[in-house]
Each structure stands twice: as structure tokens, then as C-alpha cells.
Amino acid sequence: MCVLDAEQVAQNMDNTTTNSWPLHSDLLLITNMDKKRSFLTTPTHINFTLQNSFPLESICEDAVVVEKKQNLMNFVPALRSGVWSDIGERPYMEDTHICIGDLGKKFNYNILSEEAVSFYGVFDGHGGKSAAQFVRDHLPRVIVEDVNFPLELEKVVKRSFLEIDAAFLKTSSHDPSLSSGTTALTAIIFGRCLLVANAGDCRAVLSRQGRAMEMSKDHRPNCINERMRIESLGGFIDDGYLNGQLGVTRALGDWHLEGMKEMSERGGPLSAEPELKLMTLTKEDEFLIIASDGIWDVFSSQNAVDFARRKLQEHNDEKLCCKEIVQEAIKRGSTDNLTVLMVCFNSHPPLPVVVERTRVRRSISAEGLQNLKCLLKE
Numbered sequence: 001m002c003v004l005d006a007e008q009v010a011q012n013m014d015n016t017t018t019n020s021w022p023l024h025s026d027l028l029l030i031t032n033m034d035k036k037r038s039f040l041t042t043p044t045h046i047n048f049t050l051q052n053s054f055p056l057e058s059i060c061e062d063a064v065v066v067e068k069k070q071n072l073m074n075f076v077p078a079l080r081s082g083v084w085s086d087i088g089e090r091p092y093m094e095d096t097h098i099c100i101g102d103l104g105k106k107f108n109y110n111i112l113s114e115e116a117v118s119f120y121g122v123f124d125g126h127g128g129k130s131a132a133q134f135v136r137d138h139l140p141r142v143i144v145e146d147v148n149f150p151l152e153l154e155k156v157v158k159r160s161f162l163e164i165d166a167a168f169l170k171t172s173s174h175d176p177s178l179s180s181g182t183t184a185l186t187a188i189i190f191g192r193c194l195l196v197a198n199a200g201d202c203r204a205v206l207s208r209q210g211r212a213m214e215m216s217k218d219h220r221p222n223c224i225n226e227r228m229r230i231e232s233l234g235g236f237i238d239d240g241y242l243n244g245q246l247g248v249t250r251a252l253g254d255w256h257l258e259g260m261k262e263m264s265e266r267g268g269p270l271s272a273e274p275e276l277k278l279m280t281l282t283k284e285d286e287f288l289i290i291a292s293d294g295i296w297d298v299f300s301s302q303n304a305v306d307f308a309r310r311k312l313q314e315h316n317d318e319k320l321c322c323k324e325i326v327q328e329a330i331k332r333g334s335t336d337n338l339t340v341l342m343v344c345f346n347s348h349p350p351l352p353v354v355v356e357r358t359r360v361r362r363s364i365s366a367e368g369l370q371n372l373k374c375l376l377k378e
Contacts, residue, residue: 157276185290
């Protein structure tokens with residue numbers, strides 16, 4: 001299940017302009033490969049058509065539109081990342097994470113001559129830390145070694161999640177002490193393309209000129225789509241828990257829990273298949289926050305973006321910003337393990353912007369708001 005987010009880059013242009021040019025979110029416009037295995041791209045989507053009428057005003061407006069579109073297309077992300085974790089109120093630390101600036105270089109795999117494939121992930125374990133650490137340690141290599149990497153990243157990532165889940169079954173069956181589960185949220189940046197894959201209740205939020213854009217959906221039993229999927233596979237929701245046992249509906253591992261998973265094409269009610277979202281980055285995009293659910297229990301998506309922007313404007317230190325988000329979450333009463341990973345797309349701090357706010361005052365937690373949204377969808 002992949003959500004293709006093709007943003008209209010000229011959405012704020014004059015309404016009299018009739019040329020429409022959506023930013024297609026293809027991983028790259030790859031059309032050929034030279035003998036040195038460097039990828040060549042051609043702007044096949046750049047196809048403007050002129051109208052039969054040609055008043056001078058229209059020609060001038062079109063030129064402005066074209067220039068602004070080209071400015072967006074010319075954006076090259078300058079990636080920098082930071083992360084911070086804290087055990088919180090829990091007796092054990094079951095969160096873990098990973099940041100790899102260049103997958104090919106990391107695994108000595110000759111992928112591209114210029115474009116790097118960057119990989120980031122947050123894994124929130126439950127029932128132990130073994131599953132989270134196993135996925136962290138092995139998922140990147142499985143992705144890189146897939147025959148379709150990096151040209152078909154959506155297929156590769158989805159397939160890799162399922163392969164790692166099956167591999168952990170084999171490992172934990174030989175050593176029952178490893179039996180556990182983990183949610184997984186990963187982000188891959190390839191050129192200007194951002195691909196987020198999520199299985200569980202970690203969340204990724206993109207800041208686009210100060211506006212929070214959720215790049216993942218929390219997989220919890222109270223969401224109607226998840227409940228329908230679960231019930232169609234013989235599962236049930238009991239007091240807000242999947243089969244009365246888990247607070248998430250998608251996770252890797254948990255093979256030791258009876259009735260959760262099956263080694264068949266049909267599968268069980270607990271799924272390791274990630275939901276994907278693909279986005280083409282533009283110069284309007286500032287940073288991506290990936291965090292475990294302990295953060296989102298006390299932060300709404302927009303609140304996290306607002307808080308992070310203020311801190312980056314103060315010191316422009318992404319790692320310190322992550323630490324401050326974790327510290328603020330603890331002050332707000334979060335009792336879970338806490339992990340925040342931030343990927344910034346520019347070297348400079350976010351510019352001041354005014355984001356429209358709702359006029360309705362809320363006195364409800366971020367978690368309660370999410371539950372209410374899911375109930376309203378029913």
C-alpha cells in the first residue's frame with residue numbers, strides 16, 4: 001500500500017495560468033545507464049504546451065511560472081542528521097535507531113557514481129529488544145542486496161520488511177530467549193525523493209515551510225481500516241488491543257504470540273507489511289522528524305514541528321534539537337522510551353513563517369486526538 005504524494009508545485013500561482021505541471025514522485029527519471037554504471041536522467045516530464053491565443057500578458061505569466069517551477073526542481077537537499085534517545089520511565093530501553101549517509105558505501109556496493117542513497121530508521125521494541133536490534137542490524141543490507149535496488153525502491157523496501165520478518169522467525173525459533181517484536185519506520189532519501197515505510201506506531205513528520213505533513217499513519221487497533229483488515233484475517237480487537245495482547249496492528253517479530261502471524265500468503269492479523277509514502281522534496285521542505293510513540297503521546301505533529309523550528313532557529317544544531325524534544329516530552333509526562341531522529345535538508349536554519357492555526361482551542365492529548373480522528377473516520 002503506497003501513497004504517492006504528487007504535490008502541485010505551482011499551487012500558489014495566479015489562477016489565470018492554465019499550464020499545470022505536477023511534481024511526479026518517480027524515484028528518479030532514469031532512462032539510461034552509461035558504460036560506467038552512472039545513471040543518466042532526462043526531464044521527460046517537462047512538457048509545456050502553448051495556447052492558441054497569445055496575449056503578451058499570458059506569455060509573461062507563463063515565464064514567471066516556469067521560472068518558479070524550475071527553481072523548485074533545481075533544489076538539491078544538503079542532508080544532515082541528528083538523534084537522541086532516553087530510557088524514560090521504563091525499566092528497559094527497547095528503542096533503537098540507525099543513520100546511514102550512503103548505503104552503497106556502507107556495504108561496499110557500487111550503486112551510483114554521484115547520487116547517494118541515505119537510510120534512516122527508528123525501531124521501537126516490545127517484549128524485549130532483540131527484534132528491534134535484529135531489524136536494525138540486517139534490514140539495510142537486505143535492501144541493498146535486492147536485485148531491484150535502487151531502481152524500484154518501493155518494491156524493494158516492502159519485500160525487505162517481509163524478508164527480515166521471516167528471517168527473525170528462523171533466528172528466534174532456534175533461541176526462544178530472543179522472542180520479541182518491534183515496530184519499524186524507515187526513511188530513504190535518493191536524490192530529491194523521500195520514501196517513508198512504516199509498520200507500527202512510530203511516526204514521521206515532514207516540515208514544509210512550517211506546516212506539518214504526516215508521512216506515516218499510526219497502526220493502532222482503533223483505526224477502522226486496520227480493524228477491518230484484522231477481522232478479515234480472523235483476528236479481533238479486545239479493549240483496544242489486537243487479539244487482546246498488542247497495542248499495535250503492524251510489527252516485525254512477535255512470532256511467539258499465538259494467533260498473530262502465519263507463514264502463508266494470507267498471513268495473520270499482525271502484519272509486517274509496511275505502508276509506504278513517496279514524496280518529491282523541494283526547497284520548501286525543511287526537515288523530517290522520525291520518532292517513537294513516546295514522543296507522539298505528548299506532542300501533536302504540528303506541535304513537534306513548531307517546537308523543532310524554534311530550536312533550530314536558536315542554534316541550528318539538529319542533535320541538540322532532538323535532545324530538547326526528548327527533554328520536553330519527559331517534562332510533559334511521557335512514560336515510554338523516547339527516540340527522536342531528525343534529518344535536515346538545508347544547512348541554514350528554518351526561516352520565520354506564519355502558519356495558519358485552527359480557531360478551536362483543544363485540551364486533549366496528542367494520543368487522544370489521534371484516537372478521536374480514527375473514530376470519526378468510522
